[in-house]
Amino acid sequence: MPAVSKGDGMRGLAVFISDIRNCKSKEAEIKRINKELANIRSKFKGDKALDGYSKKKYVCKLLFIFLLGHDIDFGHMEAVNLLSSNKYTEKQIGYLFISVLVNSNSELIRLINNAIKNDLSSRNPTFMCLALHCIANVGSREMAEAFAGEIPRILVAGDTMDSVKQSAALCLLRLYKTSPDLVLMGEWTSRVVHLLNDQHMGVVTAAISLITCLSQKNPDEFKTCVSLAVSRLSRIVSSASTDLQDYTYYFVPAPWLSCKLLRLLQCYPPPEDGAVKGRLVECLETILNKAQEPPKSKKVQHSNAKNAILFEAISLIIHYDSEPNLLVRACNQLGQFLQHRETNLRYLALESMCTLASSEFSHEAVKTHIETVINALKTERDVSVRQRAADLLYAMCDRSNAKQIVAEMLSYLETADYSIREEMVLKVAILAEKYAVDYSWYVDTILNLIRIAGDYVSEEVWYRVIQIVINRDDVQGYAAKTVFEALQAPACHENMVKVGGYILGEFGNLIAGDPRSSPLVQFNLLHSKFHLCSVPTRALLLSAYIKFINLFPETKSTIQEVLRSDSQIRNSDVELQQRAVEYLKLSSIASTDVLATVLEEMPPFPERESSILAKLKKKKGPGAVSVNELEEGKREGGELNGGGERGGDSSSTPSPSADLLGLRAGPPVTAAAPSAGSLLVDVFSEAVKQPSPTAFLRLFVCKNNGVLFENQLLQIGIKSEYRQNLGRMYLFYGNKTSVQFVTFTTTVTCPGELQSHILHIHTWNSLEPLIEGGAQVQQVINIECLTDFSDAPLLNIKFRYGGALQNLTLKLPVTINKFFQPTEMASHDFFQRWKQLSLPQQEAQKIFKANHAMDTEVLKAKLLGLGMALLENVDPNPENFVCAGVIQTKAQQVGSLLRLEPNAQAQMYRLTVRSSKDTVSKRLCELLAEQF
C-alpha cells in the first residue's frame, strides 16, 4: 500500500519541495518561491488550457508555499475548478486547498457551495465524505446557511453509509459551534440521541461529541441520552478486552468512547431512575476496581488509555458529589498516583484532587496527603507540576493545617519561579487572613511575604495588613515591634518601608519604652530608607514623621530640621513639597492639643467604607438629625460585625469569619472603590474595577451606608436611616481633586409610576453650587413610601470641572426592603403564617448559584441587613434561615416571610419569599437573589 500512496506522486511537487529544502538561506528560499509563484501565475494565465493534473500539481504547490508561512493571493479559482473534477485525487486536492485557505470572497463561496452541494447529493460516499470534511474544516457561516438544514437529514437517514454518518455528525457539531442559531435539531433530536445505540462503534464515537455539545446547551431536550449512555458505558466497561475488536486499544475496550460517555454524563445531575443510577454506580466501581488490577501490558499506551477513563470517571464522581463512598475511593486512587513514577499522572492527580478538596465528603481524605503534596512542591522538577501542588495546598487548606501550609508556601516562595510568584503571594495572603487565629501570626506572615517577595506584593495586600492592625488593638504593639525589627535589615523592600512608616507613625509609642527602639532610633531607622524610596512612599513617610512629632515631642526639633531642609521644602515634587511645608507649619504653630487632635490615632476601619466616609461618619455632619438610636444600633450591628462579635466599646473588632467573605474592604490610604468588595475579589482582579452604577445599587440592599459612587473626580457617600414608611438619606459629595467644581447641581427624580404614587421624595436642603477641591458637601433627602414599588429613584448630578461639563445619573439605593419592620415570632406562628400565605402568586422562589463563599455568619449579617427579623430555632433544618418582617407603606402593611436554604455541596441556594402582596414577594426575591 505505501508504494501506491507514493506512486501517484506529483514529481514536480517533490522536486520543488527538495529545492526548498536545499536552500541554504531564507533569502534563497524566498527567491525560489517567488520564481515558482511567477511560473504558476503564468501557467494559470496562459492561453493553453491546463489539464487537471497540472492544475492539481500547481494548486498543491501553492498550498505548500502557504503552509511554509507565505501569503498566497491567487489560485483559488483553479482550486474551485478542481472541486468539480470527476477525478477523486483532483477533487481531494481542491478541497484541501479550500479547507486550508478559506477565502471570504462571496463569489467563490457560492461556487464552492455549489460544488459541495453536488458532491453531497452524488450518493457516492467517498465524495460525500470529502464534501462534509470540507464543511467541517471551514465551518463558515455561509456554509452553515447553505447546509445546516441538509446535514441532519443525511445523519439520520436509514440508507446513509456509516462513514458518511460519522462525518455528518461532526460536521454538524462544527456548524453548531459557529452558528448555533442555524442548526435546528427539532424533529431530529430523538433520532440523533438514538445514535448512541448504533451498532457501529465509530458512529457512536462521532455522534456522541455532537450529542454532548447539544446537551450542554439544551439539557432538557436531550435528557433521554442519560440512560442510553449509561447502558452503552456499562456494556463497554463489562466487555472483555477482545470483544470490541479494533475498537480495543492496547487491551482497553473503546477508551475514546468511554471517556466521551463519561463526559456526556457530566452534563446532567445523577440519574433519577434508581436502576439507571445503580448501573452507573456499578460502572464507576468497576472502573475504580480495574485501576487496582495488574496491567495487561507494560506499554504506556495501555496505562494512559486506562487512566484516561479513570480520570474521567473521577470527574463524574466529583461532578455528582453525592456518593461519599466513591469520592473517598477516588481520593485514595489519586493518592496513589501522587507518588507514581509517571510525571503525567502526578500532575493529573494533583489537578484532580484540587476539585475533590472542595467536596465536604472528601475534604478530609484529601488532607491526609498533605505531606506528599508538600514534598511535591519541594522536589518536583517541572514547574507546571509544582504549580499544581501549590494549587492543591491552597485548596486543601483549612483552619487545622493553615499554619503548616502557609509556612511551606512561604518557604517555597523563596525559590519559586518568577512566573508563579504573584499568584503564590496572593494565595498566602488570602490564607493567612482567612485562617488567622492569632493576629501576630498574620502580621508575621505578611511581613515575611513582603521580605521574601516584596515585588509581588500588591497594594491590596499591604493595605490590608495595616487595616487589620489598626482595627485590632491586641496586635498593634507586636506589629510595631516586628516591623521595627524587619526594617533593621540592610536592604528591605519598599513595601516594608510603607508598612513600617504607617505602623510606627501610629503605634511607634508602644515600643518606645525600650531604649533600643526609642523614638529617635525609630525615626532614624525610617529616615535612613527615605532617600531610596519612590515619591508615594516618601509622602507616606512624611506623614509618619508629623505623627512622630505628636507621639514623641522630643523628636520635634530633629524632624523639623528634616522638613526644613531644601530637599523637602523645595522638593520639585508638588506633593512632597506641600506636605513638608504644611507639616512644618503645623508642627510649629499648633498647640499640643490641636496637634493631638489633628494627628489622632487612625480610627478603626469600618467595613466596606472608605476612609473619607468613615471620617464623615465620625463627625456626624451638622445637618444630621437625631435618629432612632435603637434601630440604628441594630441595623449597623447587623452589618458591621458580621458575626455578633462586636463588643461594647466603640472600636469595632471585626470577626475573622466575616472577613473571609470580604465584607470589609477599602484600602486605608487612598479611598479606592470600597464597592469592589471582598479582598478575595480585589486581589484577584488586576485592577480595582469600577462597577456599573447598578452594581453599586446592589450593594446597598442589605446595608444603609457606604460609597454609592466613585471615580477620579467625585466620591458620593451615603448614609440613610428608615423608620416606618419614612426614610432620610444623607448624601455626601466629596471633591477628590484639588480644583473646584462649579455649577454643581443635583436633581432627584422618580421615573414613571414612582413619581406619581409610589415614592414621595423631596430634597431637604439645597446645595451650594460650588465645591472646593478636597471638600465635601452634604445633602439631605426625605423619602416617603406610599405603596410598594420596584424601581429606584434617579439622582442626576451636573457640574463643571476645569471647564468640562460632567453629567452623571445614578440610581439611589432605595429599595422596598428598607421599609421593613422586623417581626419576632415563634416556630409555631411562623409556620402557621407561612401556610396562610399559600396562594401561588404570593410566593416567589429562586434557585441560584452562590456568588460568594457560603459562610453562615455572613449570611446572617446580610439577612439582618435586609431589615427582617432573623428567626432562630424555627426551621427544623439548622442550615436554613427564616426571617419575618412587615413592610410599612403609607397605604398598607405587607407582611413577608422568607426562607433561605443553602446547599453547600452544590453551592446553590433556594430562596422562597411569601408575602401578602405578590409584587412584594417578587421584588424581594429579585433583590435578594443577587446578594449571596
Add this chain to the structure above:
Amino acid sequence: MQFMLLFSRQGKLRLQKWYVPLSDKEKKKITRELVQTVLARKPKMCSFLEWRDLKIVYKRYASLYFCCAIEDQDNELITLEIIHRYVELLDKYFGSVCELDIIFNFEKAYFILDEFLLGGEAQETSKKNVLKAIEQADLLQENFSSQSPHNCLSTP
C-alpha cells in the same frame, strides 16, 4: 480540540490543523509562542501545560513534536493517545514514517488526519477503518491514473 501542530526539533512547522476560526496573524503568533514554549521543555517533564486558557498536550516522536490544544474539560491522557493513534496511522500508511514522509506527502498527512479527527473530535478510532478509507481513496486514484498514464510522467 482547538488545534494540532506538528513541528520539528528545529522549530519548523510541518503540519497545522485549526479547528477554531482564527486569523492567519493569530495562527502565526500562537505557533511561534507554542513552538518556543514546548521546545524549551526538558525531556522528563510532564506532557501537559497550561497555556492561556487552554491545556497543551504534547509528545515527541523522534525529531517531531506533536502538540494539541484542548479545552478545560477535555481529557489530557486520552488526547495523548489521540496523538499516538495518529502516529500509528501515519506509520502504518507510510511504513515506518519519518519526518521526510510528512514533508513530501503533506497532503496525505492531512487526508489521514481528516479521516481520524473531524472538527477537533475523534471521528473514527479504529485503525483498520481509517486505513481502509484512505486505501479506498488511493485505489480510486490508481484507477484514474491508469486510465491516463501520461499524467504521471508529465514534467513539472
